[in-house]
Amino acid sequence: MSAAGSLVIRNGDALINGAVVSGQDIHVVDGVITSIEPTSAESVTGDVDASGLLAMPGFINSHTHAAMTLLRGAVEDVSVESWFNNHIWPIEVNVTTDDVQLGTELACAEMIQAGITSFADHYFHADRAAAAVIDSGLRANLGMTFFSSQGPAGLETSTSFAADWNGAAGGRITTSLAPHATYTCDDADLTSAAEAASTLGVRVHLHAAETIEQTESSLAARGITPMQVLADTGVLDAGVLIAHGCGIVPDDIALLAPFADRIGVAHCPKTYMKLATNPLTPIGELRSAGIAVGLGTDGPASCNSIDLFENMRLTALTQKFTHRDATRLGVGQALAMAGPESARAIGSSAGRLAVGAPADIILVDLTGLHCQPLHDPLAALVYSARASDVRTTIVNGVPLMVDRELLTVDAAELSARVAARAPQLLDHDPTQSIQTYAP
Ligand SMILES: [Zn+2]
Known part of the structure; x- marks a missing residue:
């Protein structure tokens, strides 16, 4: 070489x-x-x-929680509410900083094997995810997840991570502010995250309108949709990567359209199908408004594989199937969503x-x-x-x-470390949890 x-x-x-x-x-x-x-x-x-x-x-994975490889296959055949409240968030009490690095190492190796050259990640202890990215050689946009329930420390940690790590590893690492979601972060924190993102010249990456039920409960509780929350708190203006957006309703599109140059949506169909969160992201309506819709895998605890061939195929198939229109989302469009559209969604110049x-x-x-x-x-x-x-x-x-x-990963050694640690993670106290899912 x-x-x-x-x-x-x-x-x-x-x-x-x-x-x-x-x-x-x-x-x-x-x-x-x-x-x-x-x-x-x-x-x-x-x-x-x-x-x-x-x-x-290379394919671009526009939304994942890479470290959750360690929970791959641990929770199956449950509702989204049970997935969060009875399983994932209680188990995540056990996740240590070392686990985040180990899980991200595994994800990076899997992505290299699957032809994924960059990814947008959203998880706790993102500095340890960054260490794994550096070692792997991949490119990544990393955000340090926080909840408002953490108090001021959550926002502060996410902000300082975004400031300290943007441009690291010779530019391979970029960052985002990463409030968890519109239903786990209050408006003050969303506003502050948007302001910090603007100051740092980065974007916000968060979950919003993941399901239509979240949109309905926001309308019932506040009279506005999650997209209106993002508009009111300045998140759209700052620039944002919206994970999922399956609950984006027709009235939201006009709200989003003026920000098409700085916002994107990550579509992760395998997770939606597994967790039965019908309907899907309104890809056609978003694309018609000029908004980038990229493809993501979501975290391996819900999607099991970090594979954009699979999600690209599921995207094309579900668009045809749900719209009863075999001409919808052709092969060229599907490929574009996994590459240049994902790049545009995460604010990257790669993908071509x-x-x-x-x-x-x-x-x-x-x-x-x-x-x-x-x-x-x-x-x-x-x-x-x-x-x-x-x-x-x-x-x-x-x-x-x-x-x-693989040239940057010792697969056998990595597998041995994962096998030694992963079973311990599932031995959790069911009365403890990092958060409650009640959107
Ligand atoms: Zn997610």
């Missing part, structure tokens, strides 16, 4: 602006794509051989193969029998390919996995 951040990815087919261009060399200097040009006959060696593979922008873009690139093998014959590479990516078809993952011009070999 050449010096970190400088390399040539040779002779791959390249997915550029939604179209496949065959036989391209991608040159990278200092983590940035400097040229994409036809493979020249005379240059026969390169740092990364992409022959027979599709080079494309273009000169000047961050060199966050994956090489995908579409030669497997499950993708043959390859009439349409885009259709294969959306409907046939698997996360395990990602051969190579490069972030900021640095290979993190080549031919399925």
